[in-house]
Amino acid sequence: MVIAAARPSTKKRRVSISLSQEAWEYAQADMAARGFKSLSVYLDCLLKKRAEFKTWQDVLDETFGDKPMTDEERDWADRALGLKSPD
Numbered sequence: 001m002v003i004a005a006a007r008p009s010t011k012k013r014r015v016s017i018s019l020s021q022e023a024w025e026y027a028q029a030d031m032a033a034r035g036f037k038s039l040s041v042y043l044d045c046l047l048k049k050r051a052e053f054k055t056w057q058d059v060l061d062e063t064f065g066d067k068p069m070t071d072e073e074r075d076w077a078d079r080a081l082g083l084k085s086p087d
Helices: 022-036 040-054 056-064 071-080
Strands: none
Touching: 022 040
């Protein structure tokens, strides 16, 4: 029995979006600065990059896993981030 690996879909979907004037002007300027020729390619690239982006919560989850921060570690972090005044 031969099982073929599924290839990622390259099918594109046509969508319609509405942007505020401010968002449109920002997108146009950013597209021009980065050399994008179309809004579709620009948004596709941004969304792919966003999917790869790790949030601080992702980093913390990977760092601590199932070992939550101790109260002492949390106090230190709060002070380091300026969320709590130094003692």
